Amino acid sequence: MSLKYSKLGARQKESDIARLMTMALQRPDLLSLAAGFTDTDSLPLDEVAAVVAKLAEEGDRSPLQYGTNQGDADLREILAERISRQDGLSSKNGYRPDGFCVTNGSQQALYLAVQTLCDPGDIVLVEEPTYFVFLEMLRGLGVTAVSMPMDCQGDVDTQALEELLQGYEESGEISRIKAVYLVSYFANPSGHSVSRETKQAVVDMLDRREGRIALLEDAAYRELYYETPYPAESCLAASAGRSAPVFYTATLTKPFASGLKVGYGYCSDMDWLGRMLAVKGQQDFGTTNFCQTLLARAIGEGIFDRHLDKIRNSYQAKMNVLDEALRFELAAAGWIWERPLGGLYLWLTAPEGVETSFDSALYAACLEEGVMYVPGDLCSAEQKKGKTIRLSFGVLDHQSLREAARRFLAATRACSLKAIGS
Amino acid sequence: MSLKYSKLGARQKESDIARLMTMALQRPDLLSLAAGFTDTDSLPLDEVAAVVAKLAEEGDRSPLQYGTNQGDADLREILAERISRQDGLSSKNGYRPDGFCVTNGSQQALYLAVQTLCDPGDIVLVEEPTYFVFLEMLRGLGVTAVSMPMDCQGDVDTQALEELLQGYEESGEISRIKAVYLVSYFANPSGHSVSRETKQAVVDMLDRREGRIALLEDAAYRELYYETPYPAESCLAASAGRSAPVFYTATLTKPFASGLKVGYGYCSDMDWLGRMLAVKGQQDFGTTNFCQTLLARAIGEGIFDRHLDKIRNSYQAKMNVLDEALRFELAAAGWIWERPLGGLYLWLTAPEGVETSFDSALYAACLEEGVMYVPGDLCSAEQKKGKTIRLSFGVLDHQSLREAARRFLAATRACSLKAIGS
Numbered sequence: 001m002s003l004k005y006s007k008l009g010a011r012q013k014e015s016d017i018a019r020l021m022t023m024a025l026q027r028p029d030l031l032s033l034a035a036g037f038t039d040t041d042s043l044p045l046d047e048v049a050a051v052v053a054k055l056a057e058e059g060d061r062s063p064l065q066y067g068t069n070q071g072d073a074d075l076r077e078i079l080a081e082r083i084s085r086q087d088g089l090s091s092k093n094g095y096r097p098d099g100f101c102v103t104n105g106s107q108q109a110l111y112l113a114v115q116t117l118c119d120p121g122d123i124v125l126v127e128e129p130t131y132f133v134f135l136e137m138l139r140g141l142g143v144t145a146v147s148m149p150m151d152c153q154g155d156v157d158t159q160a161l162e163e164l165l166q167g168y169e170e171s172g173e174i175s176r177i178k179a180v181y182l183v184s185y186f187a188n189p190s191g192h193s194v195s196r197e198t199k200q201a202v203v204d205m206l207d208r209r210e211g212r213i214a215l216l217e218d219a220a221y222r223e224l225y226y227e228t229p230y231p232a233e234s235c236l237a238a239s240a241g242r243s244a245p246v247f248y249t250a251t252l253t254k255p256f257a258s259g260l261k262v263g264y265g266y267c268s269d270m271d272w273l274g275r276m277l278a279v280k281g282q283q284d285f286g287t288t289n290f291c292q293t294l295l296a297r298a299i300g301e302g303i304f305d306r307h308l309d310k311i312r313n314s315y316q317a318k319m320n321v322l323d324e325a326l327r328f329e330l331a332a333a334g335w336i337w338e339r340p341l342g343g344l345y346l347w348l349t350a351p352e353g354v355e356t357s358f359d360s361a362l363y364a365a366c367l368e369e370g371v372m373y374v375p376g377d378l379c380s381a382e383q384k385k386g387k388t389i390r391l392s393f394g395v396l397d398h399q400s401l402r403e404a405a406r407r408f409l410a411a412t413r414a415c416s417l418k419a420i421g422s
Numbered sequence: 423m424s425l426k427y428s429k430l431g432a433r434q435k436e437s438d439i440a441r442l443m444t445m446a447l448q449r450p451d452l453l454s455l456a457a458g459f460t461d462t463d464s465l466p467l468d469e470v471a472a473v474v475a476k477l478a479e480e481g482d483r484s485p486l487q488y489g490t491n492q493g494d495a496d497l498r499e500i501l502a503e504r505i506s507r508q509d510g511l512s513s514k515n516g517y518r519p520d521g522f523c524v525t526n527g528s529q530q531a532l533y534l535a536v537q538t539l540c541d542p543g544d545i546v547l548v549e550e551p552t553y554f555v556f557l558e559m560l561r562g563l564g565v566t567a568v569s570m571p572m573d574c575q576g577d578v579d580t581q582a583l584e585e586l587l588q589g590y591e592e593s594g595e596i597s598r599i600k601a602v603y604l605v606s607y608f609a610n611p612s613g614h615s616v617s618r619e620t621k622q623a624v625v626d627m628l629d630r631r632e633g634r635i636a637l638l639e640d641a642a643y644r645e646l647y648y649e650t651p652y653p654a655e656s657c658l659a660a661s662a663g664r665s666a667p668v669f670y671t672a673t674l675t676k677p678f679a680s681g682l683k684v685g686y687g688y689c690s691d692m693d694w695l696g697r698m699l700a701v702k703g704q705q706d707f708g709t710t711n712f713c714q715t716l717l718a719r720a721i722g723e724g725i726f727d728r729h730l731d732k733i734r735n736s737y738q739a740k741m742n743v744l745d746e747a748l749r750f751e752l753a754a755a756g757w758i759w760e761r762p763l764g765g766l767y768l769w770l771t772a773p774e775g776v777e778t779s780f781d782s783a784l785y786a787a788c789l790e791e792g793v794m795y796v797p798g799d800l801c802s803a804e805q806k807k808g809k810t811i812r813l814s815f816g817v818l819d820h821q822s823l824r825e826a827a828r829r830f831l832a833a834t835r836a837c838s839l840k841a842i843g844s
Contacts, residue, residue, distance in 0.1 A: 003634065006540050008538060012701060015704075041483065056471035064470065065679075066681065116430060141704070178426070178428075212424075245424075261712075278437055281558070284526040287683065290681040
């Protein structure tokens with residue numbers, strides 16, 4: 001006999017990430033274009049050590065003490081000022097520090113949001129494609145992800161979305177829809193940023209539903225632009241004066257150091273924030289105070305932004321290396337993708353006749369050549385058998401990126417030959 | 423109109439801790455014997471800075487990268503060796519690193535355990551008194567806490583517990599009971615450690631139920647003994663060869679630095695562990711890798727244990743200061759408490775006629791005098807109107823402890839006079 005689990009416990013199964021990681025570990029020769037990690041060599045070790053040394057010099061031990069559940073007050077003030085500025089707001093009309101909660105990465109912020117909104121069987125509307133770890137989280141909570149209709153620009157087709165919502169209203173199922181999830185800047189995996197018009201249209205659509213459906217905005221890559229910030233304010237800004245509650249989540253991991261594991265959320269609905277904080281209080285009653293202090297210092301002293309400038313250039317260069325290594329041959333073979341203006345991913349669409357799933361000939365050929373990618377169907381709510389691929393260029397150095405590209409091209413050629421042969 | 427929350431979201435309310443903290447913030451003159459914090463002055467700032475400086479010297483940036491979901495491999499090896507040694511096991515027959523998960527404090531370990539085991543309406547059996555944050559977590563998840571019968575030594579009355587379980591079996595409700603929660607060493611709040619006999623008896627009782635009920639062992643204060651470790655192995659050790667699944671949780675926060683916010687759990691049931699890890703993967707996919715590395719280094723280089731020796735002496739001294747400042751007068755007035763052999767708390771029982779709840783005359787008198795305590799009824803599953811008080815001596819220095827004691831005595835006197843007068 002064994003433990004009888006809760007419904008949540010019983011529903012858990014091995015995650016796709018775990019599967020990918022196990023694969024990678026079994027093949028140390030493998031070059032992974034799958035892992036969504038950041039570049040290790042550029043991690044700010046000396047900068048962090050300098051901040052810690054300064055703390056030690058000052059003798060203030062409180063960073064090593066428990067912090068508050070909601071998060072370090074200095075950090076929340078800094079974030080309030082930062083996000084307000086990003087949205088073109090002054091401190092007078094900007095976001096308030098007490099609307100922020102500091103979390104264990106933006107992942108926890110998203111988890112708290114879904115936990116407090118959704119019962120098993122409820123629906124969250126997502127883009128196609130979307131962030132696959134978010135899809136895994138929904139599955140783990142028994143929540144259904146439904147893809148919204150998209151237009152040719154990769155934006156939500158807001159007219160079709162309105163019709164979709166009306167369909168749910170007519171069938172009496174609208175109350176199952178608890179949230180819309182948008183990855184608004186340089187998205188994982190598509191590299192796409194949501195236009196101002198789309199953001200406003202979605203906010204207005206939820207406003208017409210009188211605030212019963214929330215907007216989860218995932219702005220994790222907002223600061224990882226290459227040359228200029230994406231010129232649209234957040235959904236949060238678009239929701240000013242509207243009744244659609246918005247929870248804006250972002251992170252200090254990828255822009256600085258993922259090992260510090262600090263993210264945050266800003267909630268436009270204080271009652272909802274209170275409930276998320278109550279749940280966080282039960283999960284951990286406060287994200288590591290030490291890492292929060294390090295980050296508050298790093299941002300306050302300009303270290304964070306100097307580092308960001310460096311890595312923006314670095315990621316743009318890596319993107320170019322991978323893109324150039326692939327483009328000539330793959331474009332000729334019918335592959336399509338856009339060069340992103342930020343973020344860590346290329347999002348490729350395969351030509352007619354080529355499949356890309358875990359069980360496809362291409363995936364097998366890649367494994368044989370020694371390269372790994374993320375099949376695009378992981379990034380689709382309906383897990384539609386795909387023709388898409390996510391390639392991450394964040395981790396590998398230029399030489400390894402070129403070699404990984406060479407292996408990927410070899411794999412695509414091997415598949416074409418097989419297809420011709422059969 | 424507003425958001426329609428999930429059942430979990432709708433059930434959240436302001437936590438007791440939040441209430442206590444708000445009170446404290448509103449009265450900066452207040453001396454708090456309520457907060458379960460550790461001593462700030464002894465926090466190992468220089469030691470942590472030294473470890474970070476060494477990391478920077480070595481130039482290994484991987485601590486600032488994402489880690490794995492399960493936790494740093496070096497740290498898990500260190501923990502496996504450490505807990506095995508504490509339970510008198512050699513590395514050959516001891517605990518395996520892959521049975522460990524590293525979490526955001528032991529709080530997250532407990533949360534994952536309850537999430538994967540308990541649906542709303544399920545039952546967890548707890549000691550009377552028990553850790554009040556665990557009770558808040560159960561309430562937040564809609565799980566019912568039921569106090570087990572206790573004996574005069576403050577141990578679970580295992581015979582009465584067997585009868586209690588049989589009662590549930592007869593009424594057909596046994597399947598609601600998912601776990602037994604024991605705080606096994608220098609417990610918060612009672613200071614009590616569970617005897618070897620009781621541990622074995624509880625394990626055997628669950629073994630007879632063929633592993634359908636889990637044992638959650640909270641060993642958070644195991645290493646915070648004053649002079650010698652409590653001479654009983656863990657419930658985990660007692661469960662060897664039995665079918666009762668045990669999840670042993672503990673922490674690296676209080677023994678070293680709470681601001682690092684790293685804890686861990688060891689699970690004797692690998693299927694259960696897998697499910698908890700899947701959920702953790704959705705909550706955060708990995709506790710801060712940087713803090714894990716710091717701790718692995720600190721433990722490996724003896725820094726952690728040297729610090730522990732220092733703070734054991736320090737906490738014993740503080741306990742003595744508070745105990746001596748109170749004992750003469752309170753004992754004469756009929757108050758009863760034991761001097762603990764470890765941990766951070768005194769657990770007082772008031773004399774006949776004196777109540778100690780938030781709404782009691784004593785609580786009000788204390789606030790007026792400028793001192794705060796935790797009413798014992800927060801620590802009882804049934805929130806029985808109490809005659810108990812938890813006093814924390816972890817934070818305040820000796821002078822403040824004496825002043826806090828003076829104020830507490832003044833409050834008790836004021837209440838006696840009022841009682842006599844009325």
